[in-house]
Amino acid sequence: MFKRIMVIIIACLIICALTIVSIIAFNNDYKPTNKYVTKPQNALPFHNKTQGVTHVNGHVLVNRQIALPPSYKPGEDKVAKKQLKKLIKESRKKHLDLMITSGYRSYQDQEKVVKSFEKKDGKAKTEKFAAKPGHSEHQTGLAFDVGTQKPMEDFHEDFEHTKEAKWLAKHASDYGFIIRYPKGQESETGYNYEPWHLRYVGPQLAKTIDRKNTNLERYYHLMKKG
Numbered sequence: 194m195f196k197r198i199m200v201i202i203i204a205c206l207i208i209c210a211l212t213i214v215s216i217i218a219f220n221n222d223y224k225p226t227n228k229y230v231t232k233p234q235n236a237l238p239f240h241n242k243t244q245g246v247t248h249v250n251g252h253v254l255v256n257r258q259i260a261l262p263p264s265y266k267p268g269e270d271k272v273a274k275k276q277l278k279k280l281i282k283e284s285r286k287k288h289l290d291l292m293i294t295s296g297y298r299s300y301q302d303q304e305k306v307v308k309s310f311e312k313k314d315g316k317a318k319t320e321k322f323a324a325k326p327g328h329s330e331h332q333t334g335l336a337f338d339v340g341t342q343k344p345m346e347d348f349h350e351d352f353e354h355t356k357e358a359k360w361l362a363k364h365a366s367d368y369g370f371i372i373r374y375p376k377g378q379e380s381e382t383g384y385n386y387e388p389w390h391l392r393y394v395g396p397q398l399a400k401t402i403d404r405k406n407t408n409l410e411r412y413y414h415l416m417k418k419g
């Protein structure tokens with residue numbers, strides 16, 4: 194009888210020991226959570242200029258100060274275009290009337306655009322809304338303008354009040370686009386509010402910029418100082 198009790202006790206001890214060892218051994222698989230991921234929030238963005246083209250953290254950058262060379266002709270970006278088509282398709286499901294009104298423009302195309310505006314509106318006025326050749330984001334192949342079937346609203350601030358623009362402001366980032374020149378940020382972007390001008394930056398950055406209600410210049414500390 195005593196012997197049997199001893200066997201049971203020893204068996205129990207062995208089982209306990211094995212359980213403890215296995216808990217220690219197998220509980221060691223480290224699962225990172227957001228708590229442990231260190232984001233380089235204060236890290237400075239990485240600037241790089243190759244053959245006259247400026248990249249910031251891998252994104253091509255062009256604005257009133259930073260230009261692209263005439264030789265930079267990447268054409269329409271395939272990924273951006275695919276994402277834009279998806280966006281348009283989704284908007285149609287919601288019975289919206291969005292359409293692409295403008296896409297890739299080379300340096301030379303922009304020259305023609307500017308010249309024709311200058312003829313019609315004069316130099317001073319044109320300078321305010323049209324980018325100089327080399328300074329248009331459309332030269333990156335990553336920028337598109339959208340509008341509706343009603344041409345009166347296209348390229349006009351009234352576009353902001355259409356249900357299409359409201360939907361766009363909410364959902365563009367889902368497809369990796371930002372409203373490149375937001376309202377009230379003209380002094381930072383250098384351009385008037387353009388609710389129709391989309392720039393592809395990928396969903397991750399688009400979501401961040403959207404959430405922070407900011408723009409590429411402020412986000413990447415590119416504003417002219419002083």
Ligand SMILES: [Zn+2]
Binds near residue numbers: 336337338389
């Ligand atoms: Zn545009």
